[in-house]
Amino acid sequence: MTNSEKYDNAVMAIFEVGADELLTVAYQSIAKWDSVGHMRLMAEIEGAFGILLDTEDIVGFSSYETGKKILRKYGVEL
Amino acid sequence: MASSSERLLAGKVALITGTNRGIGRAMMETFARQGAIVYAGARTEGCLDAAAAELGRRCETEVCPVYFDVTDGAGMRAAFVRIKRERQRLDVLVNNAGIMRDAVIGMVTNDLLQETFAVNVFAVAQAIQYAAKFMVPQKSGSIVNLASIVGVAGHAGQLAYSASKGAVIAMTKTAAKELAPHGIRVNAIAPGMIDAGVFQAIGAERARTFAATIGMGRLGRPEDVANAAVFLASDLADYVTGQILGVDGAVAI
Numbered sequence: 001m002t003n004s005e006k007y008d009n010a011v012m013a014i015f016e017v018g019a020d021e022l023l024t025v026a027y028q029s030i031a032k033w034d035s036v037g038h039m040r041l042m043a044e045i046e047g048a049f050g051i052l053l054d055t056e057d058i059v060g061f062s063s064y065e066t067g068k069k070i071l072r073k074y075g076v077e078l
Numbered sequence: 079m080a081s082s083s084e085r086l087l088a089g090k091v092a093l094i095t096g097t098n099r100g101i102g103r104a105m106m107e108t109f110a111r112q113g114a115i116v117y118a119g120a121r122t123e124g125c126l127d128a129a130a131a132e133l134g135r136r137c138e139t140e141v142c143p144v145y146f147d148v149t150d151g152a153g154m155r156a157a158f159v160r161i162k163r164e165r166q167r168l169d170v171l172v173n174n175a176g177i178m179r180d181a182v183i184g185m186v187t188n189d190l191l192q193e194t195f196a197v198n199v200f201a202v203a204q205a206i207q208y209a210a211k212f213m214v215p216q217k218s219g220s221i222v223n224l225a226s227i228v229g230v231a232g233h234a235g236q237l238a239y240s241a242s243k244g245a246v247i248a249m250t251k252t253a254a255k256e257l258a259p260h261g262i263r264v265n266a267i268a269p270g271m272i273d274a275g276v277f278q279a280i281g282a283e284r285a286r287t288f289a290a291t292i293g294m295g296r297l298g299r300p301e302d303v304a305n306a307a308v309f310l311a312s313d314l315a316d317y318v319t320g321q322i323l324g325v326d327g328a329v330a331i
Contacts (some may be wrong), residue, residue: 039214042211043211043214043215046211047215050162050163051207052155052158052159052162052211054151054155055204074089
């Protein structure tokens with residue numbers, strides 16, 4: 001499984017959205033992406049990629065697209 | 079030494095900060111004797127190498143020095159990343175590192191407050207955040223914070239220190255509530271007058287004067303605090319969270 005697939009699967013599974021919704025999904029744009037859902041996503045991503053996100057990046061992880069930029073900072077090729 | 083099956087922390091991965099002396103050193107030794115795999119935090123590179131190696135051999139476990147300043151975010155992050163890489167789990171975090179700078183109210187500078195809170199409060203909050211990253215997915219873990227009796231009762235001349243330890247108590251209770259649904263326990267120890275580190279600096283005469291105010295008639299030993307930490311870290315305390323455990327020999331303050 002590629003890193004992009006891992007990332008997409010994590011977002012889709014936790015927020016129960018389809019692939020066609022990924023580009024528009026953002027923090028608090030849907031009911032499931034609340035603070036609890038956000039921390040679930042962060043834990044899932046850290047486990048999937050073997051990284052520890054800084055708190056500033058967790059707070060800044062405001063959308064699917066922004067998340068990609070942040071993950072690249074940690075050497076995750078997407 | 080107890081057999082491996084009898085040791086209270088057998089196989090648990092524990093990070094303890096501030097283990098170069100005093101209470102932290104006693105914790106490092108007690109945790110190792112109880113079978114924990116200890117990541118022993120200290121600031122000075124190399125200061126624990128020999129002691130950790132010898133302790134690990136003697137206790138038939140691993141004692142791994144990890145050098146960082148708790149106020150250095152990058153250093154702390156690197157310590158947790160190392161544990162993740164080497165163990166993939168963290169069962170116990172003991173936030174022991176702390177500083178105590180006394181000053182009467184009129185002499186409490188902003189710098190003193192900043193320095194005290196940087197070590198005693200902000201670093202503790204950050205370590206809790208990192209530990210939770212391990213423990214939430216594990217659905218288990220124990221965090222033990224070092225508070226102080228002065229954080230509960232206050233003490234003249236310790237405005238900055240007592241405020242910082244009061245903050246540790248509040249953080250402990252809040253973190254316990256937030257992390258309980260994930261199976262993570264968060265407790266604090268509030269030592270009284272312990273014969274270690276900064277308290278030794280006051281001299282034997284003043285120490286005897288203080289000891290006379292303690293119901294049990296003696297200063298606490300670092301091992302008294304370490305034993306309480308072992309209990310809170312162990313499965314014996316499986317249903318104990320959000321508590322502030324006094325280890326003070328019935329001191330009057």
